[in-house]
Amino acid sequence: MSNPSHHTAAHPEHTQGSAHNSRHFWIGSILAIVLTAVPFWLVMTGVLRDMQTTAILIFALALIQIVVHVVFFLHLDTRSEGGWTLLAFLFTAVIVVLTIGGSIWVMYHLNANMMPMPADGVAQMHDMSGNH
Template identity: 45%
Template structure:
């Protein structure tokens, strides 16, 4: 039904099959529809809904990395994976430290 041969880039690296793209797309749609339904039709407490949305968002990031960006632990992907991990660490540090600074400023402004 679908072409099962991998799609290759100009560099000769494999970019998956049409079936893998379809699987990734379906999983992404489901991982988007569940949080949307939880927010539109609230059945859980708000804090639990927020955590479920965040958790499914993290799962969706990994689905995109695997099915669309084709990142894995293969030797030819090692540098891409290291660059991704470095980028994530820098973003977490920037966002986390910015939030910490803003929280500290907020508490110091209330104290005076």
């Protein structure tokens, strides 16, 4: 019942939204160019002597740029496809963070705990394999 009226209402909005869409797109493009150029500039010139600050900064810029691309180029918002694209995106974002963050976290600690093998421990292992 409400569907047809919704559609007739949505149509003019769609056609007149063309100019708005194009402005939206160019804002996104300029933001994308700036957000790409700045991290390269930071790393290639080494303006910030501190590497850790540079790393944190380019990490933040990458996250911002991903959001800019998703919003301005993929047009993700709360309304598109009845909100299902946003839901799928958020679900994916959670899985991506868990996969990457979890893997690096677990493997870093595993690595750190395996590393300090005492020299006599190594010698003992060699002896054992030699005696066999």
